[in-house]
Amino acid sequence: MNAPQKPEMKKVINESGIEVKPLYTAADVEASGGMDMVGEPGQYPFTRGIHREMYRKQPWTMRQYAGFGNPADTNQRFKYLIANGQTGLNVAFDLPTQIGLDSDDPLAEGEIGRVGMSIDTLRDFEIAFDGIDLKKITVSLTINGAAAILIAMYLAMAEKRGYDIKELRGTAQNDILKEFIGRGTWIFPVEPSIRLVGDTIEYCAREAPKYTPVSVCGYHIRESGATPAQEMVYAFCIAKAYADDAIRRGLPVDEFAGRLSYNFNIFGNIFEQVCKFRAGRGLWAKIMKEQYGAEKPGSMWLRMIAAGGGGGLTFEQPEVNIVRGAYYALISALSGTQTMALCSYDEAYTIPTEYSARISLRTMQLLIEEMGLTETVDPLAGSFYVETMTNEMRKKMEEIMAEVDAQGGIVKMVAEGSIQAKVSAQAYGMQRKIESGEFPKVGVNCYRNEQEEDHPVEFHPYNEDDARVQIDSLKRIRAERDNAAVTVALTRLRKDAAAGTNVMPALVEAVKAYASVGEMTKELVSVFGRYQEPIRF
Amino acid sequence: MNATERRIKVLLGKPGLDGHDQGAKVVARAMMDAGFEVIYTGLRQTPEQIARIALEEDVDVISLSSMAGSHIPFCRKLKPLLEANGLTDKLWVIGGNLPAQDHAALRELGFKGIFPSGSKLDAICDYIRSEVK
Numbered sequence: 001m002n003a004p005q006k007p008e009m010k011k012v013i014n015e016s017g018i019e020v021k022p023l024y025t026a027a028d029v030e031a032s033g034g035m036d037m038v039g040e041p042g043q044y045p046f047t048r049g050i051h052r053e054m055y056r057k058q059p060w061t062m063r064q065y066a067g068f069g070n071p072a073d074t075n076q077r078f079k080y081l082i083a084n085g086q087t088g089l090n091v092a093f094d095l096p097t098q099i100g101l102d103s104d105d106p107l108a109e110g111e112i113g114r115v116g117m118s119i120d121t122l123r124d125f126e127i128a129f130d131g132i133d134l135k136k137i138t139v140s141l142t143i144n145g146a147a148a149i150l151i152a153m154y155l156a157m158a159e160k161r162g163y164d165i166k167e168l169r170g171t172a173q174n175d176i177l178k179e180f181i182g183r184g185t186w187i188f189p190v191e192p193s194i195r196l197v198g199d200t201i202e203y204c205a206r207e208a209p210k211y212t213p214v215s216v217c218g219y220h221i222r223e224s225g226a227t228p229a230q231e232m233v234y235a236f237c238i239a240k241a242y243a244d245d246a247i248r249r250g251l252p253v254d255e256f257a258g259r260l261s262y263n264f265n266i267f268g269n270i271f272e273q274v275c276k277f278r279a280g281r282g283l284w285a286k287i288m289k290e291q292y293g294a295e296k297p298g299s300m301w302l303r304m305i306a307a308g309g310g311g312g313l314t315f316e317q318p319e320v321n322i323v324r325g326a327y328y329a330l331i332s333a334l335s336g337t338q339t340m341a342l343c344s345y346d347e348a349y350t351i352p353t354e355y356s357a358r359i360s361l362r363t364m365q366l367l368i369e370e371m372g373l374t375e376t377v378d379p380l381a382g383s384f385y386v387e388t389m390t391n392e393m394r395k396k397m398e399e400i401m402a403e404v405d406a407q408g409g410i411v412k413m414v415a416e417g418s419i420q421a422k423v424s425a426q427a428y429g430m431q432r433k434i435e436s437g438e439f440p441k442v443g444v445n446c447y448r449n450e451q452e453e454d455h456p457v458e459f460h461p462y463n464e465d466d467a468r469v470q471i472d473s474l475k476r477i478r479a480e481r482d483n484a485a486v487t488v489a490l491t492r493l494r495k496d497a498a499a500g501t502n503v504m505p506a507l508v509e510a511v512k513a514y515a516s517v518g519e520m521t522k523e524l525v526s527v528f529g530r531y532q533e534p535i536r537f
Numbered sequence: 538m539n540a541t542e543r544r545i546k547v548l549l550g551k552p553g554l555d556g557h558d559q560g561a562k563v564v565a566r567a568m569m570d571a572g573f574e575v576i577y578t579g580l581r582q583t584p585e586q587i588a589r590i591a592l593e594e595d596v597d598v599i600s601l602s603s604m605a606g607s608h609i610p611f612c613r614k615l616k617p618l619l620e621a622n623g624l625t626d627k628l629w630v631i632g633g634n635l636p637a638q639d640h641a642a643l644r645e646l647g648f649k650g651i652f653p654s655g656s657k658l659d660a661i662c663d664y665i666r667s668e669v670k
Contacts, residue, residue: 095554095605099581107583110610111554184556184580224559315655348654349636424562431563435657444655459636462606533579537566 014272016229018392024384032391037282041336041377043297044289047282047390048378049336050301055374060332061339062364063140063305064357067092067117069466070473071128074117078132080354084361089132089139090341092116092351093150098185100146100521103470112467115351116142119150120474120516125157134158140171140215140305140339145187147174148196149520152507155208160512171212171261174200177238178217180414180531181423182224187521190415192528196503198245203504205246205256214242215261215305222265223311224420225427228272229393232280233400234419235262236287237410243292257288258298263305266328266335267312271389274380277306277335279394306337310347317443318457321345322359329363333373334380340364346457353460417534424537474516481514489513490523497527545669547598550578550587552615555605560633560654564602567658573598573665584611588618591627597669600630600650609639612646619647628668632656 012020021028029035037045042052051057064081066089067074078089093116096108102120103112112118117128129139143150151172158168176193179186186193197214204213218226218235226234239260246256264280266273285300294300309328313321322345332340342363344356352360367373380386404410413419433439440446489510496506503524510520549565551558558580565577576594578587591599599619603611608631619625630650631643640651650668652661 095556099554101554107554110607111605114606179556182556182559184558315653349634424559425566427559428563428566431567431658435659459638535577535579537562537569537577 014269016227016272016276016393016396018272018389018396020389024388026384028388029384029391032388033395034391035387037391037394038381038387044300045282045285046301047278048381050281050303050338052377054336054377055333055368056377059368059374060337060364061088061138062086062361063088063090063307063339063341064344064352064360065090065092065142065341066352066357067094068115068351068460069113069117069463070470071117071119071124073113073463073466075128075130075132077354077357078128081357081361082132082137084358085365086361087137088339089137091128091139091141091143093141093143094118095185097150097517098143098145100149100187100517100525102516102518103467103474105518109467112470114462118466118470119153120470120518121477121514122153122156122160122511123473123477123514125153126160129157134161134163134168134170138169138171140173142173144173144176144179144183145185145193146517146521147172147176148200148503149507149511149517151200151204151211151213152504153511155211156508156511165208167210168208169210169212171215172200173217173263174214175217175238175263177241177410177414178220178235181234181420182220186531188524188528189531190411193531194241194245194411196524197242198249199502199504201242201246201256201259202249202251202502204259205251207504209259212259212261212303214239214259215263216242217263219263219265219308221423225423225425225430227426228265228268228276229396230400230423231265232276232283233397233404234410235264236280236284236397237401237404240287241409241411247292253288253292253294254296254299257292257294258296258301261303261305261338263307265308265311266306266331267309267324270327270331270334271386272393273331274334275386275389275393277302277304277337278378278386278390279397281336282390283394283397303338305339305341306332306335307339307341308343310343313343313345313347314441314443315348317449318345318348320443321347322363325360326363326366329367330373333367336378349457350459353458355458415534417536420534421536477514478516485513486510486515486519489515490519493520494523494527497524544572544574545598545665546574546576546594546596547600547665548576548578548587548591548594548596549600549602550582550590551580552582552584552587552601552603552611553605553607554581555603555607556580557604558602560604561602564600564632564658564661567662568665571662571666573662584615584618587615588622588624591619591624592622596627598628598630598665599624600632603631603633603635606634608633608635609642609646612643612648616646628665630661630665632661
């Protein structure tokens with residue numbers, strides 16, 4: 001057993017680059033800017049939370065990421081999670097679906113149903129959500145490149161089931177700019193990709209005003225190597241790019257800003273994380289109010305899922321990840337998130353089994369039922385340390401935001417690949433620090449089990465048969481559907497895409513005619529082209 | 538690296554549809570720091586593209602980074618293409634999310650170096666240096 005070397009009173013700098021002192025007093029709070037940005041929960045600038053009663057009124061939504069195989073397999077897992085107390089769904093799609101390929105596309109071979117469920121047509125959504133009350137259980141679609149298509153499909157499915165679209169709640173990730181930085185499920189070039197996000201924002205503002213069309217992700221940028229402060233700022237810059245597009249279309253800010261949401265990561269130093277969220281809430285409210293002229297409080301809210309923590313979990317001693325996950329959930333609860341999801345302890349090995357997903361769910365339920373985390377809003381407020389660090393994190397974020405502006409903005413940085421190069425250089429630096437032991441990681445560079453025991457990880461089985469079943473089902477639908485109606489809808493889609501008209505009505509028509517994800521994507525590619533990745537180091 | 542030593546040339550590919558490239562980019566930087574010449578392909582390479590680039594660039598090492606579980610079906614398609622292009626004398630290496638139960642199959646498919654998640658950067662570079670003559 002080898003503890004990391006920690007000399008007494010070594011200077012401590014957190015990941016965001018802020019020095020952490022051994023003691024904080026009221027004088028530190030004053031020196032860092034005082035309590036001006038703290039305010040009351042539920043009131044501008046919302047540093048303490050977007051709601052006054054917070055979890056007293058309603059605990060965070062529990063939304064474990066789930067999906068694999070065919071829609072029928074996934075429907076079973078959804079029902080299992082709901083039966084175990086989950087209060088929302090967070091849908092995982094396989095890679096062919098995420099990048100707009102049909103299951104019978106040669107490029108999809110070997111990937112069908114592997115990291116999420118396979119979706120080709122509306123029929124698959126009907127099966128996936130069969131028997132699930134979409135009013136009680138809100139659904140979040142983790143889809144980006146093909147988001148406009150899948151949103152259209154979700155709305156069509158809900159409408160077909162008799163739900164009033166005007167009242168329908170739900171979320172799509174639909175944050176394409178971060179896909180160019182990390183995660184990589186892009187399809188179209190940068191500009192038309194932003195336009196498609198704008199089409200969904202505009203369409204939902206008019207037709208499905210309670211639906212959240214975008215969840216801007218700092219999460220994956222952090223996983224790609226960003227610091228916590230950069231994570232939040234890059235996400236804000238991306239959200240501003242979408243907001244600017246919506247405003248260019250003539251949408252008043254208060255008609256769409258309230259339906260923007262965020263997805264952030266939670267691994268790392270507990271206090272740095274909590275202060276990141278408190279600082280971020282104040283900063284976002286300020287941006288929306290002062291830069292965008294938002295008037296409705298909802299337009300200024302940093303609504304978020306604070307979740308995951310995958311980047312903090314380790315391949316070594318995977319069972320210890322259960323404990324890490326519990327701390328990450330605590331961070332999330334102390335941060336005033338609206339929704340929580342945890343990466344399961346086996347995440348470094350496999351997609352979650354029922355067993356590991358249930359442990360994650362129980363971890364969150366413990367906080368609600370036993371640990372008192374839902375009783376009082378923003379319980380860390382007033383701590384000299386937390387208030388000082390919140391002020392310092394906000395200042396750090398403002399500096400990073402000015403850097404992005406000085407470099408021409410996030411869209412330019414993404415298009416030229418400079419932000420990808422920056423975060424990947426940081427990821428390399430961090431990996432070197434972990435390998436040298438400078439950045440302690442339990443089980444990895446300290447407290448290693450020299451005789452690594454057999455890892456108690458059960459692999460989620462991959463069923464080779466799922467692909468054949470999915471392809472057969474797609475072929476059957478192509479044979480049975482009204483192909484003349486499909487052709488009409490796809491032609492309209494291409495024309496609308498080329499004309500700069502909002503493509504959502506055409507997508508909804510195509511989806512209802514049982515056009516496939518691949519067919520619709522091909523039409524859009526014929527107009528927009530495909531993204532070419534800039535490779536920069 | 539001394540001046541008379543030949544620079545080792547490595548193809549680092551991202552096979553299939555997997556978008557997780559943080560690890561691949563970290564390994565690419567480690568290889569560059571180790572003095573190797575690195576051809577990083579970017580995402581979404583088909584077996585045909587990997588084989589073509591390996592041949593055209595005349596690399597010493599063909600390495601893949603796979604995180605999303607499709608490594609076996611991909612390598613099954615890649616092996617005959619590398620063989621057909623006369624690339625069997627090159628060092629084939631794969632890293633990423635590779636369960637222990639798949640290692641024997643990957644070896645049979647010609648991948649001599651297997652570096653699952655948790656492998657050290659220096660271990661990867663040292664291995665390549667020792668294997669490339």
